[in-house]
Amino acid sequence: MTKQTTIKVLYTSDIHGSVMPINYGTNEKAELGLATYATLVQKKRQENEHMIVLDNGDLIQGTPLMAHYVKNHAEKPNPMIAIMNQIGLDAGVPGNHEFNFGKAILQDAVDQSNYPWLSANIVDEKTGKPYFGSPYIIKTLSNGVKVAITGVTTHYVPNWETPEHIQGIQFADAFTTLKEIVKEIQSNEDYDLLIALYHGGFERDMETGEVTENLTGENQAYEMADKIDGIDILLTGHQHRNVTGTIRDCLVIQPGNNGEAYGEIDVTFRWEEDRWVTATKQANVKTLEGVPADPIILKEMEELEQSTQNWLDEPIGEIQGDMIIRDPFQARVRKHPFIELVQKVQMDASGAAISVTALLGNEATGFPAKITMRDIVTNYKFPNTLVVLSLTGEDIKQALEKSAEYFTLDANGDMTVNPDYLIPKPEHYNYDMWEGIEYSIRVSNPKGSKVESITYRGKPLDMEESYDVVMNNYRASGGGDFDMFKDKPVVKEIQQDMVELISNYIEERGMIEARVTNNFSVEV
Secondary structure (H helix, E strand, C coil): CCCEEEEEEEEECCCCCCCCCEECCCCEECCCCHHHHHHHHHHHHHHCCCEEEEECCCCCCCCHHHHHHHHHCCCCCCHHHHHHHHHCCCEECCCHHHHCCCHHHHHHHHHHCCCCEECCCEEECCCCCECCCECEEEEECCCCCEEEEEEEECCCHHHCCCHHHHCCEEECCHHHHHHHHHHHHHHHCCCCEEEEEEECCCCECCCCCCECCCCCCCCCHHHHHHHCCCCCEEECCCCCCEEEEEECCEEEEEECCCCCEEEEEEEEEEEECCEEEEEEEEEEEEECCCCCCCHHHHHHHHHHHHHHHHHHCCEEEEEECCEECCCHHHHHHCCCHHHHHHHHHHHHHHCCCEEEECCCCCCCCEECCEEEHHHHHHHCCCCCCEEEEEEEHHHHHHHHHHHHCCEEECCCCCEEECHHHCCCCCCHHHCCEEECCEEEEECCCCCCCCEEEEEECCEECCCCCEEEEEEEHHHHCCCCCCHHHCCCCEEEEECCCHHHHHHHHHHHHCEEECCCCCCEEEEC
């Protein structure tokens, strides 16, 4: 009779600061977050003797709770790490958003972890060694199965992150590094299964191999599974997709975001020639529907959660008029008072005469008559700072053409969102609107010729003249494929994040009038 054994792997990715089973925008209950996931893991441990639990990055940033923790309670243990320690994580990987709060917060998180951080391609510039941990570990389970686990992070981080947050850190090519590490493991280690964690996603269709996005290097999961021999399971993230599949003989999976779902992988081994050999492997993305939150964790989180709720309910100011967003698409086609307010905040903080911003997501609701901090963090969900760049008129025109690609025409000739901004994940934040210039977009025109006019202070924009333009740090670094902004002269940096700048602007004035300056048009 053939000897067999099984192991189960659970993993999360892109938790984004979600602990409590609530939606902070509405404070309604939601079946998500680490407190709920902890219950699930505990139940699975009781059912499975041989189990590995992993996290694939973007863990510590993304909710008001974590923004409040970093601003007001950073001297206390990081709640995300404390809970992962209780869950009993075997290993984690840094995501790109791990760097948003700066190196000190991230280093504290790593230091507080009872588990290793795998960062094979995030290396110290001086030594060339992994900055936050090991390139890989070997985990031996009680049934004798040895699992090699390695981890890499999208090397595109410097294209988004504030330079001082990653000072002294080099991001080596994730694909090349993983290929080298897999060879090293194969040459030097005795193992039965090789799992690669990759905080990055798929650049090609998993079934056909067709390119699905610009091959910038941000996402390399398909290439990893297709061209690196020896990876048994590739755990992915970053794109917030729910996918499972097989590329060649490599099992791949991605489990969404915000702790709404998790990845579950079951591997069966049979004993052959004095070692364990993989017989079957299966991956599933599962939700936390019907799972109760862990009461111990809820109790431990009570003080910080209450402090967060008090902070969120603080009144900031009032709106005179209407600043509610009822139709996000229309708020991008025509100037909305909420967008105008954000532009004014950016211009006031920077002194720049031209400003660029985006409606960050379709869940943005604008501001009600009485504004609280909850309204601000719901509408501005990223910890962006501001940068003033010196741009030529030609740079501005190219950027407007890039934004114009957000729109397309459907079969009936009606204006709609370009599918490239919806698949593989919604990227509404990559459509910019401008203040301080007047411009018009004609969607039916060919790509590269959609912008029909641009004026500045009543005169045509001079393509060779330089203009100071304020934008968030993500866009200033070229994020969203705005390559025309890369390596442009930096005039000024404002290190306060946008939530703070917006709240300060409103508090100082008390009453904000909902106004619109119709400086752009988007037509069929």
